Amino acid sequence: MPKVVGVQFRFVSKIYHFDPAGLDDLKPGDWVVVDTARGREVAQVVEPPHEISEEELAEPLKPVIRRAMAWDMVQRDRYIHREAEALRKVRERVAEYGLPMKVVRTEYNFDGSRLVVYFTAEQRVDFRALVRDLARLFRTRVEMRQIGVRDEAKLMSGFGKCGRPLCCASWLREFKPVSIKMAKLQDLPLNPSEISGVCGRLLCCLSYELDTYAEIKEKLPKVGAEVVTPRGKGRVRQIHALREMVTVQLEDEEETLVEIPASELIRHQGQTAGPGCEACQGCGAAARRDDGNGK
Secondary structure, eight states, X not given: OOEEEEEESSTTOOOEEEBOTTOTTOOTTOEEEEEETTEEEEEXXXXXXXXXXXXXXXXXXXXXXXXXXXXXXXXXXXXXXXXXXHHHHHHHHHHHHTOSOEEEEEEEOTXXXXXXXXXXXXXXXXXXXXXXXXXXXHTSEEEEEEOOHHHHHHHHOOBOTTSSBOHHHHTOOSOOOOOHHHHHHTTOOOOHHHHBOTTSSBOGGGGTTHHHHHHHHHHSOOTTOEEEETTEEEEEEEEETTTTEXXXXXXSOTTOEEEEEGGGOSEETTSOOOTTHHHHTSOHHHHHHHHTOOO
């Protein structure tokens, strides 16, 4: 099996695999120099050398060139410090050209041979003249890269409505699909302002507890199901998944809603009947509970 080392080019970015090329003592936190499709880059090790199956390789591995030296890091830091000024100048040029785009971030590669401009736009933008102007201004190759609103939030960072740093900017490496069905399964309000993040899209955290809710709800009766409770027959009007409680409207007391632990439901639709249920004609267990002997 091939041996790989996992690296990241930015904090909490996607992990890319490279051939360690004999540097088997690399450990998380080390810096290395690698060749990419966009030129030579400095990257940080996040996964030490390990073996993976051939099926996990998306493309042929490129080798790690060498460990990053002190002067590599000095050069990288020098260009990082230039990015804020580059961002200001790019935004000025975009305003001069009157282009309908929002420049989010500028990023040099570690030797300054390429400047990437990240932007968002709601429509197609012809920025060829802008690129030529920027290439003359910065005297380097300029690459325009359009991103979506979720990537914009990841690059800009910030705080969510929970008060914590955005997941995408602090630990979430890749975005996973999120749907409105996830909110419905968790009985969350479907008001867009309550289930959307700062990016305007559905909250990524809607997927975090989805499996737990699905597992709990498999054990609970559905809304509208007929159930037998210690107080008699009724129909489920609401379920409370995390508390494993159900709200039941009693058959004999239509105006009465009672909240009952799901474990106390004697029988609900779809559940196998217990011994003696057929002879009871209405669940004698309830009557026995009322007698207080439980036998």
